[in-house]
Amino acid sequence: MxxxxxxxxxxxxxxxxxxxxxxxxxxxxxxxxxxxxxxxxxxxxxxxxxxxxxARDCAVCGNISTADTCPVCADPARATGEICVVEDVADLWAMERGGAFRGRYHVLGGTLSALDAVGPDDLRIPQLIDRIAAENVREVILALNATVDGQTTAHYIAAALAPTGVAVSSLAQGVPIGGELDYLDDGTIGAALRARRRV
Amino acid sequence: MxxxxxxxxxxxxxxxxxxxxxxxxxxxxxxxxxxxxxxxxxxxxxxxxxxxxxARDCAVCGNISTADTCPVCADPARATGEICVVEDVADLWAMERGGAFRGRYHVLGGTLSALDAVGPDDLRIPQLIDRIAAENVREVILALNATVDGQTTAHYIAAALAPTGVAVSSLAQGVPIGGELDYLDDGTIGAALRARRRV
Structure with missing residues (x-):
């Protein structure tokens, strides 16, 4: 046995x-x-x-919850005219853990990927464009992973949203809080240097 | 939220x-x-x-299975007159993974422990003594952890079984297969040295 x-x-x-x-x-x-x-x-x-x-996917943003509309979309206090675009529900939960964002979300369900044959029609990009007008959105914040696929997707969305006239921003890149330079990769140090701010 | x-x-x-x-x-x-x-x-x-x-505890040996008698106790080929005493079901499964033992088991459900106030009556020691005669057991193999509590329990059981006249043995202690001396603790090296064998 x-x-x-x-x-x-x-x-x-x-x-x-x-x-x-x-x-x-x-x-x-x-x-x-x-x-x-x-x-x-x-x-x-x-x-x-x-x-x-x-459990079901929120009909508005794609978050997973146990109601047809997730708690974020159902909260009228969060209709701030800002939509944060994330790749995955895990990223949405990570953003909520931080507690810094008070607007609403849009879960793409992946990133564009030539390797995995994921095209724009496989992601929830058309739904995002529909929400811009319907929810009177002023700013779209792209919170995508700092990977090649994530950044490709960010560029694609920025171009797709250009006709709507909405402001598009993305998360700052730089040294993480508590991060030690000695342990950071060269790409992060380079990005932090290019985005340096006057103190 | x-x-x-x-x-x-x-x-x-x-x-x-x-x-x-x-x-x-x-x-x-x-x-x-x-x-x-x-x-x-x-x-x-x-x-x-x-x-x-x-799931239920085997009425004979204390193994967990989905039948009243576990597959080991139900297998007539394993009535070899040898009982291997283990602390816990996890240890029984570990012994079975090895596949070296073909007899039956007895799960104690813990070890004697002064600290946790576990006495002989809290373990399945009386049931073990009953099995010696009932199953015509020739040898009891104590496969208890090489910890203070495990060895205390082994000594207690050996003394409790002495009146029955059954042979009592315990697992050999020494260098694990594939073990490197440099990574072994002093106690193991000492035990292996004391139990050295002629080649």
Missing amino acids: AEAPRDIEALIALMARLPGLGPRSARRAVLHMLRKRDLVMQPLAEALARTAAA | AEAPRDIEALIALMARLPGLGPRSARRAVLHMLRKRDLVMQPLAEALARTAAA
Whole structure:
């Protein structure tokens, strides 16, 4: 036999596919749950089933929540005329963690990528253009990853939004807070130098 | 608001309590599942619910499986008259991974511990003594951790089994296979030296 009965092995294999878990840590997690079946395993199973059934993409911005309109889009205080464009829901959550942005979001669902054959029609760019007029947007802030694909996508969106006359900006690049120059890559140091500010 | 809706945050908190996962990796795992609700989240919820309902402790040895008697105890080929005593189900599974042992197991459910007030009555030691006669056991192999508590427990069990006349042995201590002396602790090197064998 495998170490564990077949159905428990199947559960371990499912857990092992989650990011951040491998076969060994999945086994440890499942054993932990097996020891606390009523306290941990059953509640987790219920929470997963409930969330899987209730979760949906926000019809406006593409955020994932358990309502048709996500809490950000449903909050009238956030209709500030600013839309922050992010690649992915994870980036939206990261922006919210920071708490610095009080406007609304637009999740693209990826970046343009020649390698992966992702074109403009595969992203939610037309929906973004529609929102500019519909929500009376004054500024679009591009919060895309500082990768080649992210920056290609940023340029494409800036060009696509040009006819609407909306202001388009992007996150500043430079030295991260708490960052030590010695550990930074050359590209970041170069970008921070070019964008230097008078003190 | 928190980054995610409240029910999703609750799910992340549940996941973060699993060993090997923290708040950040739990968030990543939940986001991954939210993106693949039908492919990953729903099957995992079902597997967890099914296992939580079906899993039980083997009445004989204390292994966890989905039957009243675990696959090891149910296998007649493994009635070899040898019982391997382990602290925990995780240790039983580790022994099975090795595949070197073909007898049966007995899970203690912990070790004696003065600090945590675990006495002999809190472990499954009486059940072990009952099995010696009932299963015609010739040898008990103590596969307990090489910690202070593990070795205290091993000594206690050896004394408790003395009246039954069964042979009691324990795993050899020494240099692990592939182990480099330079990286080994002094205690292991000393134990390996004391237990040296003629080649």
